[in-house]
Amino acid sequence: xxxxxxxxxxxxxxxxxxxxxxxxxxxxxxxxxxxxxxxxxxxxxxxxxxxxxxxxxxxxxxxxxxxxxxxxxxxxxxxxxxxxxxxxxxxxxxxxxxxxxxxxxxxxxxxxxxxxxxxxxxxxxxxxxxxxxxxxxxxxxxxxxxxxxxxxxxxxxxxxxxxxxxxxxxxxxxxxxxxxxxxxxxxxxxxxxxxxxxxxxxxxxxxxxxxxxxxxxxxxxxxxxxxxxxxxxxxxxxxxxxxxxxxxxxxxxxxxxxxxxxxxxxxxxxxxxxxxxxxxxxxxxxxxxxxxxxxxxxxxxxxxxxxxxxxxxxxxxxxxxxxxxxxxxxxxxxxxxxxxxxxxxxxxxxxxxxxxxxxxxxxxxxxxxxxxxxxxxxxxxxxxxxxxxxxxxxxxxxxxxxxxxxxxxxxxxxxxxxxxxxxxxxxxxxxxxxxxxxxxxxxxxxxxxxxxxxxxxxxxxxxxxxxx
Amino acid sequence: xxxxxxxxxxxxxxxxxxxxxxxxxxxxxxxxxxxxxxxxxxxxxxxxxxxxxxxxxxxxxxxxxxxxxxxxxxxxxxxxxxxxxxxxxxxxxxxxxxxxxxxxxxxxxxxxxxxxxxxxxxxxxxxxxxxxxxxxxxxxxxxxxxxxxxxxxxxxxxxxxxxxxxxxxxxxxxxxxxxxxxxxxxxxxxxxxxxxxxxxxxxxxxxxxxxxxxxxxxxxxxxxxxxxxxxxxxxxxxxxxxxxxxxxxxxxxxxxxxxxxxxxxxxxxxxxxxxxxxxxxxxxxxxxxxxxxxxxxxxxxxxxxxxxxxxxxxxxxxxxxxxxxxxxxxxxxxxxxxxxxxxxxxxxxxxxxxxxxxxxxxxxxxxxxxxxxxxxxxxxxxxxxxxxxxxxxxxxxxxxxxxxxxxxxxxxxxxxxxxxxxxxxxxxxxxxxxxxxx
Ligand code: B12
Ligand code: SF4
Numbered sequence: 076x077x078x079x080x081x082x083x084x085x086x087x088x089x090x091x092x093x094x095x096x097x098x099x100x101x102x103x104x105x106x107x108x109x110x111x112x113x114x115x116x117x118x119x120x121x122x123x124x125x126x127x128x129x130x131x132x133x134x135x136x137x138x139x140x141x142x143x144x145x146x147x148x149x150x151x152x153x154x155x156x157x158x159x160x161x162x163x164x165x166x167x168x169x170x171x172x173x174x175x176x177x178x179x180x181x182x183x184x185x186x187x188x189x190x191x192x193x194x195x196x197x198x199x200x201x202x203x204x205x206x207x208x209x210x211x212x213x214x215x216x217x218x219x220x221x222x223x224x225x226x227x228x229x230x231x232x233x234x235x236x237x238x239x240x241x242x243x244x245x246x247x248x249x250x251x252x253x254x255x256x257x258x259x260x261x262x263x264x265x266x267x268x269x270x271x272x273x274x275x276x277x278x279x280x281x282x283x284x285x286x287x288x289x290x291x292x293x294x295x296x297x298x299x300x301x302x303x304x305x306x307x308x309x310x311x312x313x314x315x316x317x318x319x320x321x322x323x324x325x326x327x328x329x330x331x332x333x334x335x336x337x338x339x340x341x342x343x344x345x346x347x348x349x350x351x352x353x354x355x356x357x358x359x360x361x362x363x364x365x366x367x368x369x370x371x372x373x374x375x376x377x378x379x380x381x382x383x384x385x386x387x388x389x390x391x392x393x394x395x396x397x398x399x400x401x402x403x404x405x406x407x408x409x410x411x412x413x414x415x416x417x418x419x420x421x422x423x424x425x426x427x428x429x430x431x432x433x434x435x436x437x438x439x440x441x442x443x444x445x446x447x448x449x450x451x452x453x454x455x456x457x458x459x460x461x462x463x464x465x466x467x468x469x470x471x472x473x474x475x476x477x478x479x480x481x482x483x484x485x486x487x488x489x490x491x492x493x494x495x496x497x498x499x500x501x502x503x504x505x506x507x508x509x510x511x512x513x514x515x516x517x518x519x520x521x522x523x524x525x526x527x528x529x530x531x532x533x534x535x536x537x538x539x540x541x542x543x
Numbered sequence: 544x545x546x547x548x549x550x551x552x553x554x555x556x557x558x559x560x561x562x563x564x565x566x567x568x569x570x571x572x573x574x575x576x577x578x579x580x581x582x583x584x585x586x587x588x589x590x591x592x593x594x595x596x597x598x599x600x601x602x603x604x605x606x607x608x609x610x611x612x613x614x615x616x617x618x619x620x621x622x623x624x625x626x627x628x629x630x631x632x633x634x635x636x637x638x639x640x641x642x643x644x645x646x647x648x649x650x651x652x653x654x655x656x657x658x659x660x661x662x663x664x665x666x667x668x669x670x671x672x673x674x675x676x677x678x679x680x681x682x683x684x685x686x687x688x689x690x691x692x693x694x695x696x697x698x699x700x701x702x703x704x705x706x707x708x709x710x711x712x713x714x715x716x717x718x719x720x721x722x723x724x725x726x727x728x729x730x731x732x733x734x735x736x737x738x739x740x741x742x743x744x745x746x747x748x749x750x751x752x753x754x755x756x757x758x759x760x761x762x763x764x765x766x767x768x769x770x771x772x773x774x775x776x777x778x779x780x781x782x783x784x785x786x787x788x789x790x791x792x793x794x795x796x797x798x799x800x801x802x803x804x805x806x807x808x809x810x811x812x813x814x815x816x817x818x819x820x821x822x823x824x825x826x827x828x829x830x831x832x833x834x835x836x837x838x839x840x841x842x843x844x845x846x847x848x849x850x851x852x853x854x855x856x857x858x859x860x861x862x863x864x865x866x867x868x869x870x871x872x873x874x875x876x877x878x879x880x881x882x883x884x885x886x887x888x889x890x891x892x893x894x895x896x897x898x899x900x901x902x903x904x905x906x907x908x909x910x911x912x913x914x915x916x917x918x919x920x921x922x923x924x925x926x927x928x929x930x931x932x933x934x935x936x937x938x939x940x941x942x943x944x945x946x947x948x949x950x951x952x953x954x955x956x957x958x959x960x961x962x963x964x965x966x967x968x969x970x971x972x973x974x975x976x977x978x979x980x981x
Contacts, residue, residue, distance in 0.1 A: 162876060162877075163873060164876065164877055199917065200911075200913050200916055215978060215979065242978060271636070271637075274637075289975060293643070297641060298640065306635060316974070317974060320962060320968050320969025321967075321969065322969060322972065323969075328688045331688065332647045332688065335648075351977065353977070354974050354977050356981045357974065357981060358969075358972060370931075371931065374936060375939065375959070375963070378936050395905060395925060395928075396925075396929060396932040399865045400936060402869075404872070406869045445915075446913070449912070450914075
């Protein structure tokens with residue numbers, strides 16, 4: 076964005092200090108605009124007609140350096156780009172890298188359906204939500220428009236994930252757009268050879284378009300300039316992902332160059348970048364090596380500026396690390412990583428149900444909570460206020476203590492003697508050394524659970540209910 | 544109130560300032576730009592004014608549009624001469640590419656060099672290693688085009704002085720050497736291509752075997768005998784025992800320039816620093832994901848313990864993928880950026896306990912403990928990938944040396960870091976038509 080202090084944004088605001096935006100003053104709101112934690116439309120007064128010129132101007136000044144591009148429609152719409160910084164600690168990265176997995180038009184119908192379903196349904200629980208895959212890329216291998224259209228149709232029938240339509244042949248792309256144009260797919264790709272026809276398609280169907288210029292940044296920028304001049308702003312840049320050796324080193328540098336130029340105000344190149352780790356399959360024949368290398372490339376370009384990527388392996392050993400490294404890089408470093416301290420009910424606990432203790436660090440809490448709930452264990456789970464520190468570090472650092480556990484019980488109005496039939500607390504295995512203290516402080520029985528909450532079901536079989 | 548400003552006045556007004564753009568200047572009220580004067584116009588200012596005028600034009604266009612004036616048509620008409628726009632009906636179509644040169648500058652703020660640290664000593668320097676290894680020396684983030692990285696990344700593979708529990712995927716590679724640290728070290732170098740080995744003296748932990756320091760030092764001698772690569776010596780992590788253990792180990796390794804792991808704030812770091820100084824070793828300065836603690840410890844090592852700069856490597860802590868890697872990654876990236884920008888207390892090479900990745904349940908559990916999760920697939924494939932991605936992301940953040948465990952992970956991590964470093968040749972692959980060729 077073009078502004079770097081709240082004061083600069085403040086000048087454009089109504090100045091009423093009415094608080095409708097959820098913070099008390101216009102100045103406070105301005106600082107939220109700068110760190111992008113509130114949206115301009117949260118200030119309803121500025122939407123009034125008399126402020127319209129200011130609104131328009133401010134909107135422009137607040138726009139992120141890297142354009143934001145939308146792909147797809149409705150609930151599954153994917154947004155990419157929109158970044159303002161080169162390093163995540165400077166603010167945060169917005170719009171996490173969109174992961175698109177491929178199907179191709181020489182596949183059997185049944186295989187297409189099966190593969191699309193696997194992509195659509197893949198999920199991994201993490202810190203309170205499911206990590207999921209975002210998109211399907213349909214590749215034309217046959218170069219036959221009819222076949223491509225049929226494949227796209229089958230994919231559309233099977234899932235509502237946004238699409239990337241991949242062919243260098245404009246006729247093939249057109250056939251795909253005839254079927255899927257309404258769903259705002261990303262088309263791939265305009266090149267030095269076909270850009271006019273592809274531009275026509277993008278204009279006709281009003282869809283986002285990828286510009287492909289393998290290792291030629293001048294060409295890439297020229298394409299971008301030409302397309303913007305023709306009125307297209309929804310552009311994605313593919314500088315080519317070469318899978319190995321010096322070519323890969325150059326690819327890496329190209330990503331750095333494009334993003335640095337974009338953030339440092341070269342509007343002409345400030346678009347989301349596409350990586351194609353799928354090219355790993357051009358250098359490795361055996362699927363394990365290829366999928367490993369593909370995931371390696373995916374990780375490199377998740378860390379360094381890939382906003383969308385096309386991938387092939389849908390084996391869990393690829394998908395899990397790809398989802399996690401993306402989450403790692405896009406987790407907002409400003410976000411509190413805690414849950415509210417309390418005694419929570421998991422399932423429908425009764426007085427005979429076990430009472431577990433954990434910390435209020437979100438990663439810990441959700442891991443434990445999901446281990447319990449997914450195994451159908453009805454119980455109480457207490458999140459102790461450890462200031463957002465996990466079990467082991469909190470025991471070492473003094474945030475998880477007997478006194479804290481006692482206070483947690485009091486604050487939650489939970490009386491072990493009355494609310495349970497067993498008056499027993501189960502501590503995490505890694506907090507075993509608190510056992511004696513907790514017994515003294517709470518006058519309850521204290522049991523030590525396993526070190527990893529994933530092992531609680533096995534532990535229950537052996538140890539629960541406690542023998543009187 | 545209309546106010547008339549001549550460009551020459553403007554130039555005068557701004558001539559004492561270093562004006563690059565009229566940023567922050569809003570032009571209030573009605574203005575008229577008198578262009579007829581011409582003379583005395585500073586070109587930089589002219590450019591800025593052009594920019595500002597364009598902004599004003601956009602602004603006015605927006606207002607005009609609101610008032611219902613057909614702005615697009617007006618603009619299309621006046622701009623067509625410049626850009627070769629065909630017509631105004633419908634979207635514009637161009638016949639020729641508008642050439643636009645790509646340019647980007649180097650990062651100006653990276654003016655300082657990361658300290659170089661050499662590990663190992665050959666006979667020329669009073670040691671018995673076949674080769675030495677130098678890390679650090681960067682002038683830019685890793686693999687950036689701003690300045691080439693002087694040294695590649697290196698991997699030191701773990702050896703423990705007693706059998707320990709480890710993930711099955713890892714254990715299968717070490718079952719035959721688990722009881723013999725010297726053989727274990729040899730295997731790491733010969734079969735797994737380790738650049739260095741780390742001997743972890745964990746049996747010295749009072750809660751484990753409480754092996755006396757003197758006995759532990761013998762294992763160090765065995766390892767030095769068995770392999771001729773530079774080595775790292777690690778304690779058990781017990782803050783009471785480690786200083787004594789590392790002192791003894793440093794003594795028997797005199798002259799070999801090992802890396803002593805670790806000095807930390809929660810133990811008597813001065814003793815470890817002293818041992819390193821006395822016997823000519825480097826120190827690993829280990830803190831727990833906290834940039835200020837890292838500065839503090841480095842400062843203490845330098846100022847209070849007189850450890851020379853060329854003997855300090857940092858370990859700012861590695862948390863596994865999915866288990867705090869977001870902290871670990873950003874912590875390292877911030878440390879490296881601070882070093883490059885001149886923070887002398889942070890301008891040291893870094894080491895990562897990448898093996899920590901094997902603590903993540905995704906590496907060792909047979910399947911997900913959660914029924915709602917999709918199938919996790921075989922852990923034999925999952926585990927190594929976890930170690931690779933953990934290490935790789937830290938390589939990108941600035942880490943130099945990797946402490947690792949799985950031979951497959953080591954191989955892949957080396958392949959990618961050396962590719963990005965630029966030392967791996969390949970047969971060029973033509974990706975022009977990749978869509979149909981996979
Ligand atoms: C990230 C981290 C930090 C982060 C913490 C961030 C945070 N929000 O928690 C920071 C940088 C702040 C930190 C600081 C410190 N840390 Co620290 N840290 C780690 C690290 C790398 C990962 C911990 C983690 O997040 N694990 C993942 C979470 C999910 O695990 P968890 O909370 O334990 O939950 C699991 C189990 O406990 C169990 N569980 C949880 N609840 C329950 C409940 C029941 C009933 C049951 C049965 C099981 C169960 O299941 C969960 C899933 O597996 C570990 C090393 C490592 N690789 O493990 C060191 C580690 C925990 N830290 C350690 C230390 C010493 C510290 C410091 C004291 C260092 C210092 N000298 O300053 C400080 C303390 C700071 C403080 N408390 O104020 C030591 C602890 C050693 C010990 N056993 O005493 C460790 C093990 C590193 C080491 N090897 O020395 N640390
Ligand atoms: S809603 Fe708008 S006018 Fe009211 S305080 Fe917030 S920013 Fe100011």
